[in-house]
Amino acid sequence: MLPSAEEDSDGKEEVRRKVDLIVGSDGAHSAVRQQMMKSVRFDFQQEYIPHGYMELTIPPTTSGDFAMEVNYLHIWPRNEFMMIALPNEDRSYTTTLFMPFEMFEAIKTEDQLMDLFHKYYPDSLPLLGEENLKKIFFSTKASPLLTVKCSPYHVGDKAVLIGDAAHAMVPFYGQGMNCGFEDCLVLTDILDKYGDDFSQALPAYTKFRNPDAKAICDLAMYNYTEMRALVNTKSFLLRKMLDRILNTVFPNAWVPLYTMVTFSRTRYHECVARRAWQDKVLHRLGITISWTAMIGVGLALWTHLAARHGGPSPLDIVHKWSTNIEL
Numbered sequence: 001m002l003p004s005a006e007e008d009s010d011g012k013e014e015v016r017r018k019v020d021l022i023v024g025s026d027g028a029h030s031a032v033r034q035q036m037m038k039s040v041r042f043d044f045q046q047e048y049i050p051h052g053y054m055e056l057t058i059p060p061t062t063s064g065d066f067a068m069e070v071n072y073l074h075i076w077p078r079n080e081f082m083m084i085a086l087p088n089e090d091r092s093y094t095t096t097l098f099m100p101f102e103m104f105e106a107i108k109t110e111d112q113l114m115d116l117f118h119k120y121y122p123d124s125l126p127l128l129g130e131e132n133l134k135k136i137f138f139s140t141k142a143s144p145l146l147t148v149k150c151s152p153y154h155v156g157d158k159a160v161l162i163g164d165a166a167h168a169m170v171p172f173y174g175q176g177m178n179c180g181f182e183d184c185l186v187l188t189d190i191l192d193k194y195g196d197d198f199s200q201a202l203p204a205y206t207k208f209r210n211p212d213a214k215a216i217c218d219l220a221m222y223n224y225t226e227m228r229a230l231v232n233t234k235s236f237l238l239r240k241m242l243d244r245i246l247n248t249v250f251p252n253a254w255v256p257l258y259t260m261v262t263f264s265r266t267r268y269h270e271c272v273a274r275r276a277w278q279d280k281v282l283h284r285l286g287i288t289i290s291w292t293a294m295i296g297v298g299l300a301l302w303t304h305l306a307a308r309h310g311g312p313s314p315l316d317i318v319h320k321w322s323t324n325i326e327l
């Protein structure tokens with residue numbers, strides 16, 4: 001149908017179109033979602049984190065190479081804040097500084113900025129270039145980061161949300177865009193299944209996708225702490241090592257959470273459930289090892305004292321029991 005146009009109350013031109021389906025892929029502040037909130041029983045939750053982000057750049061070296069090892073996510077974890085760098089095809093690195101907004105706002109002069117970098121990121125300064133860093137920092141504003149969860153993702157057979165419009169997440173799992181593309185795959189599969197009958201396909205899409213979107217939003221929020229703080233702890237490194245060993249021994253049964261989420265199509269909520277199972281197994285294994293070690297130490301001490309002061313040792317008692325059983 002041809003669009004019809006008229007003036008709305010603000011004097012702006014309002015265009016009306018009749019369409020088969022509205023697909024709201026209009027991002028975290030979705031206008032489609034805002035309209036949906038008025039028309040159906042709609043759950044909505046939004047959370048800004050105290051940190052903002054600013055994108056800096058590490059350019060290629062003068063010889064045109066990557067300035068750091070490529071094929072890695074480089075992290076400068078500083079507990080309350082952090083910086084990360086990801087390689088680009090043009091051999092530069094997008095370098096993102098995450099800090100509480102108060103820290104961004106407290107830096108008012110070039111000297112303050114240099115003090116921060118000399119103290120926390122000295123090795124990055126020759127790569128970023130001091131002048132380059134000052135120029136970007138004082139010409140850019142830190143941007144906010146938020147999580148959006150909502151449900152349902154559809155209105156009848158008329159509208160559906162995909163991507164950040166349905167589930168914006170903080171960027172610490174690097175899954176926001178992937179999750180949006182996966183929405184497209186899931187929706188396409190479901191449309192095929194129901195022969196493009198929107199009245200059946202859209203509710204099925206909401207039902208299938210909602211637990212996964214919520215799970216990845218939560219995982220991304222968890223990684224917010226992991227990346228800037230937990231990676232500095234011994235327990236985190238020990239767990240990483242255990243995961244690597246167990247994955248080598250049982251490649252199909254024991255897949256680390258990050259690998260499952262990033263490199264497989266395992267549904268996000270299943271990744272979370274499998275990780276919970278792994279935690280339980282390691283916890284029980286830990287208890288078993290602790291008890292075994294305690295009993296071992298106890299028996300060794302008993303044997304030592306028995307030998308020193310006389311009296312039956314654990315072996316004597318076992319021997320006596322077995323003799324009694326023979327009788």
Ligand SMILES: Cc1cc2nc3c(=O)[nH]c(=O)nc-3n(C[C@H](O)[C@H](O)[C@H](O)COP(=O)(O)OP(=O)(O)OC[C@H]3O[C@@H](n4cnc5c(N)ncnc54)[C@H](O)[C@@H]3O)c2cc1C
Pocket residue numbers: 025026027028029030031053096162163164165171174175176177178179180
């Ligand atoms: C710092 C940072 C790092 C990230 N890193 C990663 C990463 O490593 N990997 C990853 O997978 N994801 C990452 N993401 C997330 C990723 O950028 C988003 O999840 C993704 O861009 C969402 O895509 P989208 O199309 O749903 O929404 P958007 O990219 O926000 O696109 C929405 C579009 O709709 C348009 N629009 C909005 N309102 C209207 C309107 N009223 N009318 C018409 N058009 C409208 C906008 O102009 C825009 O073009 C990162 C995000 C951030 C902030």
